Amino acid sequence: MKKISIVLLCTLLLLTSCIPNRNDDEVLQNDETETKTSIVPSHRLSEEEYRIVLPYETSKARGVIVNQVANRVDIYEMEEGLRRHSKEVFNPDELYFQEGQYLTEDMVFDMITEMNPKIDRDKTEDMDLEEAADVFRDNPRYLSHILEQNYLKPGEDNVVELAGVSIGIALKSVYRFQPQIGSPYFEEEIPFQEMMEQGKEIAQKVLEQLRSIEGLTNVPLFIALYREESQASPVPGNYVAKTLVPAGDFSIKDWESINEEYVLFPSDEGKEKYLEDHEIITSFGSEIASFFPNYVGVVGEGFYIDEELQTLTIEIPIEFNGSAEIVGFTQYVYGLIQDMFPNYYDLEVRVTSSEKIESLLTRDAGEDEVNVHILH
Numbered sequence: 001m002k003k004i005s006i007v008l009l010c011t012l013l014l015l016t017s018c019i020p021n022r023n024d025d026e027v028l029q030n031d032e033t034e035t036k037t038s039i040v041p042s043h044r045l046s047e048e049e050y051r052i053v054l055p056y057e058t059s060k061a062r063g064v065i066v067n068q069v070a071n072r073v074d075i076y077e078m079e080e081g082l083r084r085h086s087k088e089v090f091n092p093d094e095l096y097f098q099e100g101q102y103l104t105e106d107m108v109f110d111m112i113t114e115m116n117p118k119i120d121r122d123k124t125e126d127m128d129l130e131e132a133a134d135v136f137r138d139n140p141r142y143l144s145h146i147l148e149q150n151y152l153k154p155g156e157d158n159v160v161e162l163a164g165v166s167i168g169i170a171l172k173s174v175y176r177f178q179p180q181i182g183s184p185y186f187e188e189e190i191p192f193q194e195m196m197e198q199g200k201e202i203a204q205k206v207l208e209q210l211r212s213i214e215g216l217t218n219v220p221l222f223i224a225l226y227r228e229e230s231q232a233s234p235v236p237g238n239y240v241a242k243t244l245v246p247a248g249d250f251s252i253k254d255w256e257s258i259n260e261e262y263v264l265f266p267s268d269e270g271k272e273k274y275l276e277d278h279e280i281i282t283s284f285g286s287e288i289a290s291f292f293p294n295y296v297g298v299v300g301e302g303f304y305i306d307e308e309l310q311t312l313t314i315e316i317p318i319e320f321n322g323s324a325e326i327v328g329f330t331q332y333v334y335g336l337i338q339d340m341f342p343n344y345y346d347l348e349v350r351v352t353s354s355e356k357i358e359s360l361l362t363r364d365a366g367e368d369e370v371n372v373h374i375l376h
Contacts, residue, residue: 038160040096048087050097053152053160059099061108061148068112068145069170070231077236077262078226082149082168085258089222089244090151090164100148102165102213108146111209115202116141125180132179133186140190141177142198144228145170146206164220167206171199173237174230192227196241199225203243204252211250221245223252235262235301259307265300277302277309280340284314287336292329294319310365311346319353323376326351330359330374337361337370 039054069075083097117139124132147168155161173195175188203223210216222244229237241255263270266285271278285298295318303311316333320326330351341347341363347370349361360373 040160044092048092050083050087050092050095050151052097057098057101059148060101060104061146062099062105064105064108065145065147069228070176071229071233071236073233073236074170074226074228077238078145078147078168078170079149081226081239082147082166082224085224085239085242086149086151086166086222089220090166094153095163096152096154096160098150098152100165101150102210102216103146103148111146111206112143115143115205127180129179129183132183133177136175136177136179136186137188140172140175140188142171142175142190142195143169143202144172162215162219164222165210165216166222166224167203167210168224168226168239169199169203169206170226170228171195171202173227176231187230192240195227196225199241200252200255207245207252208250218247220247224258234299235264238262260303260305263302263304265298265302270300270302273307274302274304274309277312281312281314284336284340287340288316288333291332292318309345312341312348314347314349316349316351317353318351320358326358326376327374330361330372333359334361334370334372337363343368 040051041054044051065075065078069078119135119139124135127135145168147170149166149168150162151164151166152160153163172190173192175190176185177188178185203225207221207223210221222242224239224242227237227240229235238260239258241257243252243255245252263274265278265281270281281298281300285295288295288298295316298314298316300312300314302309302313318329320329333349333351337347337349343363344365346365347361347363350357351359351361357375359375361370362373363370
């Protein structure tokens, strides 16, 4: 925690220093109607991260995602995952990040309504329940949300310009519906291929609407399809396909598949797909249980790209009787990490009580040393 605090403090202190290849860190952001003075920090927390224009401006459609995407882990991953994939086309060394400023709440809600099937609820209310349910089953709502992110470049006279836009399109894997007022909710799984076909059609319609917006006609558009998980899933869904539409183009030429996923450990899926990782995490939990009676189990989340583990996050919920026990437990976990977990992926282990995170252990891929933070 001390390292992070120092870096953040340094970043704030250096806001008045030079950004690379520029005379100062003030830029003028032209939003078509007025010119505003903004600041771009000259340093980043890491080389992989975008610098962000300050003061920070939230998305014009900020409230929509919470209304449309039911699972909070999907909300987080949809936003973070889109920024991660955007780095492949919008260089963090050269561009600045800003939340979407073109699509408003009303525009996004209107697009979601227009691009999903229409159901006459007055008619379904007069049907028997199963007949009404069949109408909904035959007309699933595939589209949940449209997320916009902007990427800016420094232009002449210290004015930042729009360099490109990323669009995430959230698609349902499970269609949850209530056929009649007061009736039970029904759930129907949406097959992956069906979702993909519908998602690509929706993406083309989204592209056409974006091109009609002033300022977006002649910029590159990166579009990615996101498959949501079910509403109660402890792990998020993932992006499944992406495409880059060159500036000025009005049609999508081709799609590139994305092979990534989040997997819960321990779970039947984790055991079936990634047995070695499942066994390491299970053994890790067993070692802890043999020495600490208040331990109730570990919960792990693995992030895989092309079936290779990239990041493993583990939470250990446990109750402590005092600060010395926290230190002792953390020391023990530190030793287990060194002995049991390979270092080819990023690892984060959080030790939690009912009230807070008690300690945090992290190790970056390729490193041998585990960083330990005891938070009290």
